[in-house]
Amino acid sequence: MTTTEYLGKPTSRVDGPAKVTGEAKYAAEFNVPNLAYGYIVSSGVTRGTIKSINAAEVEKIPGVLKVLTHENAPKTASLDRSHRDQLASTHGSPFRPLYQAELQHSLQPVALVVAETFEAARYAASLVQVEYEIAPHETDLHGSRAKAHPPKDSRTGYVPPPKKPRGTPEEAFEKAPFKVEAEYYQPAEHHNPMENFASTCVYGEDGKLTIYQKTQGVQNCQEYICSVFGLSKDEVQVISPFMGGGFGAGLRPTHELYLSVLAATALKRSVRVSMTRQQMFSFSHRPETIQDFKLAATPDGLLDSVTHTAIQESSRYEEFLETVVNWSGLVYTCPNVRLDHQLVYLDLASPADMRAPGAVTGLYGFECAIDELAYQAKLDPLAFRLKNYSEKDQNLDKLYSSKELREAYRQASEKFGWDQRPLDPRSTRRGSDLIGWGMATGCWEAMQGKAAAKAVLTPDGKLVVSSATSDIGTGTYTVMTMIAAEFSGVPIENVSFELGDSSMVYSPVEGGSWTVSSVGSAVKTVCEELKARLFKLAGKMDGAPLGDAKVEDVTFDQGEMRVTKNPVRNVTYAEALQANGLDKLELDTTELPQLVKQMTHGVYSHSAVFVEVAVDEDLGTIHVTRVVSAIAGGRILNPKTARSQIMGAIVWGISMALEEESMLDHQFGRFMNHNYAEYHVPVNADIHDIEVIFVPEHDDVVNPLGAKGLGEIGIVGVAAAVTNAVWHATGKRVRSLPVTLDKLL
């Protein structure tokens, strides 16, 4: 039995001091002697072919070492298969930098200038002239909508909608008294993490590569580089101790990784390549999506028909797939449902997973359309949702492993004061502002993947646990340290957790809110095994300090084993190691998901979001004055970082609702607002009261920790709740994001 109980207690980040003192190093901060610098030249053209590049001329500029282009870049693996990382679609042709004369999208890398200094590389890059033969492109989703078609490919994490409709959605729609038929739109958005992507590829004397890389998956990068460059795993080590935000942008290998390795191997010299802010718009984004809804309810307000079609952009060279529509078939009970997901290929870089991929999009549209339907039926939006509460996942016909959404609705609505809400819009004023209240439901799948953890205990009583995961700012270091302390009985100050090195034991990429679930479970198991081994070691000691106690009679606590009922019989972990002549105790385990249990359940986290907005009636400016979000996300391991996660996600949800949009000029096929001045995210003045509630939820299906993961759930539903509140304030249904003031005039 363990009594330390770190879990569930608010714990500050163990890496906090390193971050605020600058001791924490990021990919572009690892300096080595004789480092060369690569600067990416990006295409100004969307489609066409490169006719010529004045590379030879630019190479004459003092300080320039090499100008790599598709013409002179060393060849890498020829097969597409070799370029597919863990998250690539199964049959796509992933983008390869400097591979061919043909252009695939604007801002794609067309040359890499490598020079002795960053400044020389940047200057020389400005002199690279590329002559193009321009070909027509298509970047307009609306204009190309007629070309939408079902996806052909598949991808890890993508769940296609059920093939057949449930019941008879069309008939039910026809005969229903309350109906909504609406189209919702969400623009492309970019991840925009604060830290730009960077790669420092250190070329060892033996030709081995040590790569300091901004990534959410060191082993994914390692495998990719090995496969693309024909190297073995012992020749490539990828290291990423810290990350200034990922949000999904770092799940797949990025251009600068490929390019730093290309340059380092070509020049046999260490090379760093980092992206500019503008180039951060060159490789991944949340896809632009059009959604069509047909919803209907019976006279007494029961949801009776759902048709949800999503038309989403994908690149032409590989299908990007995320689960958009399925949520509409499971968040409420409905007998008649048709779900459809379609793609339009455009001449843009492949979209990528971005915080709560798919769910945030699908539930934005769906939860707005549900709000419309509730109003048709003259029901309060919360009452409507409760009436149609789903007790099982109807898509899969499975019961939920746990679902405390009802409690989340209750607690959040009470805190918010929802029962005071007038049913009709335009009912409340405050000065020149119209006040509106809106709400929405969020849902996210709680997943667990295979992961491993390694534990090393030394005679000084210190425990180091490691796994090749990453901390993208979420608090992984902290929560893993807590889990290790909790289950090893080593006091937390003697525990450290290490991550972000491809030579560590296996971990999947950090994403999808599954790191605590996957890696955390492995940490728990390895620490429990550690205790079992320590107990055995104690048994081999002279004088049998624990007597004939069985393992279940022993308390593991404060780095000590003691017989629970007779505490004078005790031995420290350190003594157990020393007595057995061990200079360390080392073990690792691989934890597999609890597949059988999970296969028979629908496993989801949920949220209930309530929002107040104030809209200036004349000017259309919107302020989100209050948010209350209650989360049913399983066991909360670290309430402090958990709250931060949800707060950040809510801020991002407000951002999505009111501000974010990657604007495309279709004449040029290019994103235009590719900087922080013009790509808007909220500033402090945009954010007011945010309250986060965690409702207790017990779940022993999701994983041995009972934690569902909190990275995504906080953002899902927020944009819908804001949009619904804007309607309630103004009476105007804005069906496209972001809800900017011009749409309200």
Added chain:
Amino acid sequence: MHPFTYTRATDTDTALKGLSGGPAAKLLGGGTNLIDLMKMGVETPSRLVDITRLDLAKVEELPDGKGVRIGALVRNSDLAEHPLIVERYPVLSQALLAGASPQLRNMATTGGNLLQRTRCYYFYDPAFTQCNKRVPGSGCGAVGGYNRIHAILGQSEACIATHPSDMCVAMAALDAVVRVQGPKGEREIPFAEFHRLPGEHPEHETNLQPDEIITAVDLPAAPWAKTSHYLKVRDRASYAFALVSVAAALEVVDGKIKTARVALGGVAHKPWRSKEAEETLVGEQPGEAIFKTAAGAALKHAKGYKYNEFKIELAKRSVVRALTNVTAA
């Protein structure tokens, strides 16, 4: 970034000398706009003359109650908080504080703010091949492109960019005078004549000559400016350029408007002073009806494009709101 030499001027004369070698020289103020543009490859000076050590960072009262002189190197944040400005010209203080972020305002100078360039996306990113302002004669990408932030007043077919400054809108309303010094000595440029409309030559943005330096901005005495207000309407609560902004001042005597000032930002290639609105207001009793008439007069000749049509209505409402706020204050 193109290579450039850097020199630090010690006084106005050395600064002028630094400028004299031709158009490849640029003065460096706070650098918050110039350096950005250099990184983007839009500006490519080969000589930078740093003027931040010049003795031009004072705000002082002019003799005989003639007003206030603002040195060209007074930082935006210092100016915004200066007691003379806060007390006598609240509209200017408010405009400054509505601009950019505290960090930028700490760097930005009065002279640099006057000369900051448009935020038109097509201007800022040289990959866009059409921009008459960046490459004269190349066309205008914005006219048929994404023009949500562009002009509705005074634009030409050659360019529909806006001047992005907040500070300048207030200065336009205050009848400021820009003091400049060149090889031939000092001269004064009334604010209305400082910035130009785009016409056929959007690359010429002001009537400042390339070999001249701004030394100060004078604000004439304006008792009516005590009741003034700056309204900025934008896509987020702070740190965003204006979609539309209004600097307004009203002096009401015996229930009638004696003096009126209305200037708009975010709508034109220059800070847009609306004499039409002012004439409509003078002599009338302040109130919503006349404010609306004035707003209509200000926007009478406005023309919108595909994505910025909304600015016309928004500008009208903003004028009404700004005037209402002035009367309420």
